Amino acid sequence: MILRIASVLMMAFLSVAAVTAGDAPAPAMVPAPVVVPATPVEADSLLSDDEKWVFEPSSGRIDPFYNLTLRMKLELEIKPIGDDADVGSLPKFGDNSNWAKAQIQRVQQLILAKKWDDAIKACEVAIKQLSKDQDNEEAQQLIENFKRYRTQAEEAKTYEEAQAKFDALELKIEGILWSPDGSLAVINGEPRARAVNERVKDCVIINIDTNRVDFLFHHNRRRFEFQRYVGEDAKSSAKAAK
Missing domain, CATH: 2.30.30 (SH3 type barrels.)
Known part of the structure; x- marks a missing residue:
């Protein structure tokens, strides 16, 4: 009797387990994570508006990366010379170049001879003559050379005068x-x-x-x-x- 009851209970348990297993929901599918590609960060985006600065040289300021003299020279070289061309704006130097170079040699000889007054006078005459062509690049360079020689002669003359007064003591x-x-x-x-x-x-x-x-x-x-x-x-x- 007991064995019959136990077998009945076992069959009932198995039936309930089968029904329960059939009604269990299927496991939910987990979607794969979406990978968003990283956006590259530009250097300018990290700067504030005040820090986004571009060098713009003011008028009269020399930019070492910008040669205005060379630009003007190239513009003159490619400038067409026709009926509408401004011929008067083109630099003219003529024979002053050879004359000025000869004057430089003369000034150098006067300085070596310690003839300060003659050297100063020669420099002043040359500067005045070259000023007529001061728009020419070569003339400008020669003028600067004569100014340096004039300063050198003036300094030497002043020193000799001071030396003479000191010796007089x-x-x-x-x-x-x-x-x-x-x-x-x-x-x-x-x-x-x-x-x-x-x-x-x-x-x-x-x-x-x-x-x-x-x-x-x-x-x-x-x-x-x-x-x-x-x-x-x-x-x-x-x-x-x-």
């Missing part, structure tokens, strides 16, 4: 005295030995070496430095300079 170093507070210079005509930063006539001592004294001398609102060695005077100094 007739300073002579009799000896150098060592001192724990600084060396002293014994100078002719001075009542006592002089130290650095002390005035001697129209100049100031700026350095005292073991055998030399350096002076600071003013001339035409400019400062010059001159030296005197022990036992040396203006004449012997001039001979040593030559």
Whole structure:
């Protein structure tokens, strides 16, 4: 009896399990993830509007990456010369080029001969003559060369004038005295030995070496430095300079 009941219950359980298994929903299909391609980020998109700057040189400012002179030269070369062409705007130089180059050689010789006034005058004449063709690139370069030579001659002339006035002081170093507070210079005509930063006539001592004294001398609102060695005077100094 018990075995029959157990078999009936087992068959009922299997029937319920079969029905339940048949009614179970199928597993839902999970869609594959959609891969969105990455958008490349441009460098400009990371900058603010204020940082997006383009170099635009102002009027009169020289841009090292932009040669205006070369551009103008090329425009003149390709500019058609016809009835409508502005012939007067084309640069004309003529014989001034050869004349100016000869003048440069003459100025160089005058400077080597230390004829400062003649060199300055020659430069001024050349600059005035070349100014008539100052729109020409070669003329501009020659004018700059003459200006440099003129400045060189003027500087040399001023230095020689200052040297002559310093020599006229007739300073002579009799000896150098060592001192724990600084060396002293014994100078002719001075009542006592002089130290650095002390005035001697129209100049100031700026350095005292073991055998030399350096002076600071003013001339035409400019400062010059001159030296005197022990036992040396203006004449012997001039001979040593030559």
